[in-house]
Amino acid sequence: SEDLYPSRQGVSQCSERRDPVVYAPVDRPMPIDQSQLEAYAEHGFLVLEDLFSDVEVRMFQQEMERLSGDPEVRASGETITEPGHGDVRSIFRVHQRSALFKKLATDPRLAELARYILDDEVYLHQSRLNYKPGFRGKAFYWHSDFETWHVEDGMPRMRALSMSITLTENVDTNGPLMLVPGSHRQFVACQGETPENHYKASLKQQEYGIPSDDQLKRLIDRGSIVTAKCKPGSVILFDCNLIHGSNGNITPAPRANVFFVYNALSNRVVEPFCCRRPRPEYICSREHIVPLSD
Amino acid sequence: SEDLYPSRQGVSQCSERRDPVVYAPVDRPMPIDQSQLEAYAEHGFLVLEDLFSDVEVRMFQQEMERLSGDPEVRASGETITEPGHGDVRSIFRVHQRSALFKKLATDPRLAELARYILDDEVYLHQSRLNYKPGFRGKAFYWHSDFETWHVEDGMPRMRALSMSITLTENVDTNGPLMLVPGSHRQFVACQGETPENHYKASLKQQEYGIPSDDQLKRLIDRGSIVTAKCKPGSVILFDCNLIHGSNGNITPAPRANVFFVYNALSNRVVEPFCCRRPRPEYICSREHIVPLSD
Numbered sequence: 332s333e334d335l336y337p338s339r340q341g342v343s344q345c346s347e348r349r350d351p352v353v354y355a356p357v358d359r360p361m362p363i364d365q366s367q368l369e370a371y372a373e374h375g376f377l378v379l380e381d382l383f384s385d386v387e388v389r390m391f392q393q394e395m396e397r398l399s400g401d402p403e404v405r406a407s408g409e410t411i412t413e414p415g416h417g418d419v420r421s422i423f424r425v426h427q428r429s430a431l432f433k434k435l436a437t438d439p440r441l442a443e444l445a446r447y448i449l450d451d452e453v454y455l456h457q458s459r460l461n462y463k464p465g466f467r468g469k470a471f472y473w474h475s476d477f478e479t480w481h482v483e484d485g486m487p488r489m490r491a492l493s494m495s496i497t498l499t500e501n502v503d504t505n506g507p508l509m510l511v512p513g514s515h516r517q518f519v520a521c522q523g524e525t526p527e528n529h530y531k532a533s534l535k536q537q538e539y540g541i542p543s544d545d546q547l548k549r550l551i552d553r554g555s556i557v558t559a560k561c562k563p564g565s566v567i568l569f570d571c572n573l574i575h576g577s578n579g580n581i582t583p584a585p586r587a588n589v590f591f592v593y594n595a596l597s598n599r600v601v602e603p604f605c606c607r608r609p610r611p612e613y614i615c616s617r618e619h620i621v622p623l624s625d
Numbered sequence: 626s627e628d629l630y631p632s633r634q635g636v637s638q639c640s641e642r643r644d645p646v647v648y649a650p651v652d653r654p655m656p657i658d659q660s661q662l663e664a665y666a667e668h669g670f671l672v673l674e675d676l677f678s679d680v681e682v683r684m685f686q687q688e689m690e691r692l693s694g695d696p697e698v699r700a701s702g703e704t705i706t707e708p709g710h711g712d713v714r715s716i717f718r719v720h721q722r723s724a725l726f727k728k729l730a731t732d733p734r735l736a737e738l739a740r741y742i743l744d745d746e747v748y749l750h751q752s753r754l755n756y757k758p759g760f761r762g763k764a765f766y767w768h769s770d771f772e773t774w775h776v777e778d779g780m781p782r783m784r785a786l787s788m789s790i791t792l793t794e795n796v797d798t799n800g801p802l803m804l805v806p807g808s809h810r811q812f813v814a815c816q817g818e819t820p821e822n823h824y825k826a827s828l829k830q831q832e833y834g835i836p837s838d839d840q841l842k843r844l845i846d847r848g849s850i851v852t853a854k855c856k857p858g859s860v861i862l863f864d865c866n867l868i869h870g871s872n873g874n875i876t877p878a879p880r881a882n883v884f885f886v887y888n889a890l891s892n893r894v895v896e897p898f899c900c901r902r903p904r905p906e907y908i909c910s911r912e913h914i915v916p917l918s919d
Contacts, residue, residue: 472875544759581766583842
């Protein structure tokens with residue numbers, strides 16, 4: 332199929348986004364306020380607090396502890412550890428490893444919002460538990476998730492969004508998520524090609540598919556940087572093409588979240604646009620695409 | 626001479642500080658408010674804004690640009706570059722490389738304050754220009770400067786203080802200085818020995834002379850973390866034994882400061898307590914100790 336968003340073809344440049352941000356249907360009740368929806372369309376993200384009760388949040392936290400302490404999960408090829416240390420950094424396919432996180436992903440408070448914004452049935456393109464340890468948490472460099480999902484996974488259009496449900500306090504010193512408001516309206520084509528099996532390295536430290544210094548400076552000069560400081564159990568909802576990153580963390584306070592990527596069913600992945608073999612199923616749903624139901 | 630603060634001898638432990646924080650004389654006029662002096666004694670640091678005029682700050686910034694762009698300075702063995710990149714990280718002995726920074730170090734607004742708090746003549750134990758570039762500024766892990774100055778330089782007692790004069794905006798996202806209030810009242814003996822020529826590696830990334838996770842957690846639980854967010858030209862004054870560090874910086878905004886260490890003349894360095902050869906003169910004044918005068 333046609334490549335509407337070419338990247339990693341030697342040119343670093345910005346182009347206008349060719350897809351809507353909010354596809355919301357006119358004939359269905361809005362699951363959030365009109366003003367929130369407008370803020371999401373404009374800035375490319377939204378932080379929702381108080382969606383979950385304290386009891387629910389405590390359950391999510393306990394489930395995180397259980398999974399990251401489980402020797403079988405740690406030994407799995409679907410678990411990524413911190414470079415230089417054995418600390419767990421990401422556990423993939425948590426919606427299949429955990430009944431609780433499956434229930435969370437399909438919870439109408441999240442899934443119905445995704446269906447509404449994308450105006451389609453949705454499925455999970457990816458799910459993961461992210462754990463950034465204290466003292467030596469590494470930075471995650473600026474990137475648009477869509478750039479990678481498009482080039483390496485074959486996601487055709489910008490009709491997907493992410494929800495990060497925070498499981499720890501996010502304060503200014505422990506490497507919170509940094510977002511660049513408005514950056515989702517530009518597509519930043521990145522330089523460089525995609526190495527074979529890039530995902531093995533990029534999950535630890537991304538070197539391809541990142542915007543140039545100049546592009547970043549321009550986007551940030553235009554939109555500034557917003558830090559998602561929020562309490563455990565908050566939902567950071569952001570567009571698939573929003574530029575985001577996080578600094579490292581030398582404080583004792585770890586940072587964790589569970590992360591779901593909702594993609595419109597009509598936007599299911601095709602062959603990767605980089606002409607490499609597709610990334611494995613645990614990183615990108617391809618063979619087993621199942622629309623979420625309550 | 627007797628080692629009052631043994632460290633790097635295999636044991637990680639905290640002990641009470643055995644020296645005053647404020648030595649201030651009773652018979653001399655106070656150069657700062659009583660409340661500021663008390664805050665300094667209690668927390669171990671103080672941020673002074675508006676000591677310098679905009680014109681002065683602009684001159685310091687221009688001098689920084691000049692020095693870090695000077696090919697001779699860059700090629701000097703006294704300039705440290707960012708690991709993996711050529712970016713300048715620190716330029717040492719700036720009070721000897723620059724007439725303007727010498728004038729700044731001896732400026733009564735700074736030097737008289739140092740003389741007052743330490744109740745002695747003072748000299749510069751070290752001076753440097755620190756430059757943390759944007760996009761890929763590295764973290765500086767938690768440490769007490771005194772631990773290193775004592776072990777590696779032979780500074781006998783805690784009777785020294787640092788002043789960092791900021792040359793850029795310090796915001797929560799660009800890796801500002803993080804301080805642990807009250808940590809200056811404990812001496813944290815660190816594990817591990819001191820390798821020969823440790824300074825060559827430690828100026829880029831410190832691996833010895835850093836507190837254990839447990840010690841850090843205890844100090845931070847007790848005192849929290851304070852971030853020095855301030856405008857260019859602010860003075861961050863802190864005790865030689867205060868635990869501090871900074872996260873990395875992926876934002877485009879660089880962070881720079883000029884840094885002076887004032888030591889009491891009566892506290893001049895002796896032989897290093899680690900039985901290694903002393904660090905070079907540009908890192909630690911030893912042969913050429915000159916009390917500052919206006």
